[in-house]
Amino acid sequence: MASRFGLEIRAADSVDAPGVAELLQAAGLPGTAAAITARLERLRVERATVLLAVEWGPPSGIIVFHPRQTLLADLPTAFVGALLVGPEARRRGIGRLLLKAASQAARSAGCGDLALSAAPEHASLRAFAEATGFTASETSFVRPLRKQRPS
Numbered sequence: 001m002a003s004r005f006g007l008e009i010r011a012a013d014s015v016d017a018p019g020v021a022e023l024l025q026a027a028g029l030p031g032t033a034a035a036i037t038a039r040l041e042r043l044r045v046e047r048a049t050v051l052l053a054v055e056w057g058p059p060s061g062i063i064v065f066h067p068r069q070t071l072l073a074d075l076p077t078a079f080v081g082a083l084l085v086g087p088e089a090r091r092r093g094i095g096r097l098l099l100k101a102a103s104q105a106a107r108s109a110g111c112g113d114l115a116l117s118a119a120p121e122h123a124s125l126r127a128f129a130e131a132t133g134f135t136a137s138e139t140s141f142v143r144p145l146r147k148q149r150p151s
Helices: 015-025 033-045 092-109 123-131
Strands: 003-006 008-011 047-053 059-068 077-085 113-116 141-142
Touching: 008 092, 015 033, 015 047, 015 059, 033 047, 047 092, 059 092, 077 092, 092 113, 123 141
Parallel strands: 077 113
Antiparallel strands: 003 008, 008 047, 047 059, 059 077, 113 141
């Protein structure tokens, strides 16, 4: 998809499961390669998009979103189910690149907004959402993917 200084953003595949498991474990999250393989397949069946940031080893970051139609909007909303950058790869713009690639993919999938949940205890994720153009709503952060027309 995108490449910058040896960093590639691309769709995840089942062969990426060991690297994704390593990324999760580095962040203190559970996941074996076998479990990740099964989860990636379920996400594919559910039409979710899984993008990886890959440099020279295992993935440096991952973003997952699911397009969903809501009652409140004409276009589907892309709900980000996961956004993670490995601890050693943070503060290098990888999260922003993943978000940009996900926004492009969501726009291509016909989505009108990107929504990201960030619990109060995840202050760094909340700060990241605000710094990348999301607006806080009652339950999440939302960022339009298309230019708004004046009413």
